[in-house]
Amino acid sequence: MKPQDIRNIAIIAHVDHGKTTLVDAMLRQSQIFRENQQVDERVMDSNDIERERGITILSKNTAIQYKGVKINIVDTPGHADFGGEVERVMNMVDGVLLLVDAVEGPMPQTKFVLRQALERGHKVIVVVNKIDRKNARPDYVVNTTFDLFVDMGANDEQCEFPVIYASALTGSSSKDPHQLTSTLEPLFEEIISYLPHPQVDVDGPTQMQATLLGYDDYKGQIVVGRLHRGKIYRNQSLLLLQNDGDSRRARVGQVFTHRGLQRTEVEVATAGDIIALTGLGEVGIGDTLTDPEHPEALPAIKVEEPTLRMT
Ligand code: GDP
Numbered sequence: 311m312k313p314q315d316i317r318n319i320a321i322i323a324h325v326d327h328g329k330t331t332l333v334d335a336m337l338r339q340s341q342i343f344r345e346n347q348q349v350d351e352r353v354m355d356s357n358d359i360e361r362e363r364g365i366t367i368l369s370k371n372t373a374i375q376y377k378g379v380k381i382n383i384v385d386t387p388g389h390a391d392f393g394g395e396v397e398r399v400m401n402m403v404d405g406v407l408l409l410v411d412a413v414e415g416p417m418p419q420t421k422f423v424l425r426q427a428l429e430r431g432h433k434v435i436v437v438v439n440k441i442d443r444k445n446a447r448p449d450y451v452v453n454t455t456f457d458l459f460v461d462m463g464a465n466d467e468q469c470e471f472p473v474i475y476a477s478a479l480t481g482s483s484s485k486d487p488h489q490l491t492s493t494l495e496p497l498f499e500e501i502i503s504y505l506p507h508p509q510v511d512v513d514g515p516t517q518m519q520a521t522l523l524g525y526d527d528y529k530g531q532i533v534v535g536r537l538h539r540g541k542i543y544r545n546q547s548l549l550l551l552q553n554d555g556d557s558r559r560a561r562v563g564q565v566f567t568h569r570g571l572q573r574t575e576v577e578v579a580t581a582g583d584i585i586a587l588t589g590l591g592e593v594g595i596g597d598t599l600t601d602p603e604h605p606e607a608l609p610a611i612k613v614e615e616p617t618l619r620m621t
Pocket of ligand 1: 329
C-alpha cells in the first residue's frame, strides 16, 4: 500500500455531537461506493474470521476505503487524558476532523484535544453536524469555531479550515449548508484532497514506535502504532530499543492492519499505515522496533502513570 493511498485521521468530538453516528454512516457508505465501483476486494473467508477472532482489542479503530484510499480513523479519547493517550494518538495521525453540533457549537471539553492537534501542526476539517436540526445555526457555529482556533494559537493554514455541513443521521453532507447532497461524498472528497498522506520512507530501514498497547487472551500483548519507516513482515526478526536504554531481539508474530471495524492479517505492512503486531513479548509504550542493521530509536514518549491521575 502506497503512503499516497493512506489518510490517518482522528475525529475530535464532544460527547453526543455524533461521532459514532458519523463513523457508522461513513462505513456504510464506503461499502456502497465500493459495490458501485465493483472494486475487486477479497471477501473474508472463514479462515480469516477464525484468525481474527483472537484479536479483540482496539475495536474502536476503523478503516474506510474510498476511491482506492484507505482512511484509518484512530479513536480519540474525548477528554484530557493524564496517561498522554491524546498526544500519542495525535502522533499517529496526519489530520483531524473536528465534529461540532450545529446547534451547540464547540464545547469547552474538546479544547484540550483540539489544542494537541493544533500544536502538532495538523490540518483540521470542521464538520458541522446535525445540520438537519430545526434550530441549526451554522454561521454562528463556524464563527465560534474560528474564534476558538484563533484563541488557541492556530496557524494561518489551520485557521483557513474547510467546513463540511453534515447530517450524520441521514448520511448527507455538503460544502453549502443550504444544499445537502444525499451522500457523505463531499466529506470523503475533502478528507482525501485536503488532509495530507503520511510523509514516510517506505524503502528505508524498519522503524516503528509502540504507541498503544493491548492484551489478548490468546495472543498476549499486542503492539499498536504507525509504521514510521520501511516495512514489517510476518515473523520478521527486529531489534527492540527499550525506553530504559536496554535492547533485545524481538520476532514479530502476526501483522494486522484495519479494514472496516475488523483487523485483517497481512503478510507485510508498509510505512504510514496503522498496524498491530503480536508475538513480541513484553514491550513498553515508546519502545522502538528497528532494523537490527540500523538501530535507531524514535524520540521517547512521556507516559504518566495512572496513579498520578488527579481527582
Ligand atoms: P457520540 O457521543 O459523539 O458518538 O454521538 P452519537 O453518534 O452517539 O450521537 C448522539 C445522538 O445524536 C444520537 O441520538 C444520534 O442519533 C444523534 N445524532 C447524530 N448525528 C445526528 C444528526 O446528524 N442529526 C440529528 N438530528 N441527530 C444526530
